[in-house]
Amino acid sequence: MTHQPQIQIPATYMRGGTSKGVFFKLTDLPEYAQQPGSKRDALLLRVIGSPDPYGKHTDGMGGATSSTSKTVILSASERDGYDVDYLFGQVAIDKPFVDWSGNCGNLTAAVGAFAITNGLVDPSRVPENGIAEIRIWQVNIQKAIIAHVPMTDGNVQETGDFELDGVTFPAAEVKIEFLDPADSEKALFPTGNLVDTLNVPEFGSIEATMINAGIPTIFVNAEDIGYTGTELQDDINADAVALAKFESLRAHGAVRMGLINDVGEAVSRQHTPKIAFVAPPRSYSASSGKDIAAEDIDVLVRAMSMGKLHHAMMGTAAVAIGTAASIKGTLVNQAAGGKDRESVVFGHPSGTLKVGAKATKQGAQWEVEKAIMSRSARVLMHGFVHIPQE
Structure with a gap:
């Protein structure tokens, strides 16, 4: 019986905050997965190794926890005033399901670095040394985020002495601003009550x-x-x-x-x-x-x-x-x-x-x-x- 060989897709495995996930440039995905739908979901499920009835993600890149079964798709933003569009997919562990209903705030910390390194940001907006302010459009929730990414000698600085509880080793600090973080289509308190x-x-x-x-x-x-x-x-x-x-x-x-x-x-x-x-x-x-x-x-x-x-x-x-x-x-x-x-x-x-x-x-x-x-x-x-x- 003849079987087709595997395909390979450029990807980066990154930690952001207390989460980690598989990051893709939209244009690096197979053409059939560059649009939302069941084929894209099936690809991401296979990358992570879901659904896994054993709950281990042994045959994929996932870590069998909500913090480590994550995927990110990034592209140069088509919106005026933004550098990168950020789409987040939370992959279920034991079900054939990718949830696109929300953002991952932890992985947001890695979006700016990936965007710079992968040429998604206009070089004129990235200083040789100092802080690059990367303007992120969060596609899932239609919100703006600013990531303050440290730069040293033209490269993203990842090492540092900033300690974050839940992460074993220190690294460079990335300040994140979530602008107007309430759902603009809904009231901050959807019932109208504080309690x-x-x-x-x-x-x-x-x-x-x-x-x-x-x-x-x-x-x-x-x-x-x-x-x-x-x-x-x-x-x-x-x-x-x-x-x-x-x-x-x-x-x-x-x-x-x-x-x-x-x-x-x-x-x-x-x-x-x-x-x-x-x-x-x-x-x-x-x-x-x-x-x-x-x-x-x-x-x-x-x-x-x-x-x-x-x-x-x-x-x-x-x-x-x-x-x-x-x-x-x-x-x-x-x-x-x-x-x-x-x-x-x-x-x-x-x-x-x-x-x-x-x-x-x-x-x-x-x-x-x-x-x-x-x-x-x-x-x-x-x-x-x-x-x-x-």
Whole structure:
């Protein structure tokens, strides 16, 4: 029996923030995958190694976690005032499904570096030394992002002494600005309320703050669902019953936010919304063994991603945290002490993170100018990925 040889596609494997993924130039993809659709999805699934009933991604580039089953497609922007168009695909691990409904804030930190290195940015906009301000159009959510990429002797600087909890080694700092991070087609608070009551069969009636900033996110109080806010991954991810309860909470919240019409539709929208639970500061030991003191943080936050507790914090969820913390009356702001603030330091399973955001009320609606955080990024491998022919 004759079999076709594999095809090879130029690709770069990059870490951005606490995530990593496979990056492609749009024009390097096979012609049939340069347009959205089932053929592109099938290609990306094969690259990552999904669906994998063993949950290991042994036969692909994925890492069998929500943080490592990611793909990025970049192209020179066709929009005036932008350098690069950034499209993100979250690949499911155990299902033949690529979710295009949201952004990855962590991998955003790597977009500018890839764009510069791969000739997607006008050289006149990139200094020999200093900071290149790369203007990114995030295609999934139709939003602008500015990445501040350090340059040394004409090359992207990847090494440095910036430490990011959840990442083992230090690297160069990349400041990210998420401009107008709220969904422009939806209200910042889709129900019109800072706090709502959600009725979820597994939890009963609980309070929730539902917000469209960075990524649609549902915040609940840790105490209301039986947690302290100091949990690490194994405390939740090894509990199948708990995971099912979180998914039910996510589905009911998605309906309330107007993202889906029925809880049954949540299975085809795994990437959004996110579920996060918050609590006032208390000391705990991070997953690395690092001691986090209560006085060094403003609030505790734990977040679910693709059905599991995230090992650190999604960048887009951090935008939602910073935005909600800046608005008095939300559950996040209440857990952080209930005062006016333009930045917040939150504790997550791997350590701490500071994010800044400023929200203002225009009439009856809240608006957010931008949210800012620092991440790091670097190339892990560059070359070709190989997959069987279509």
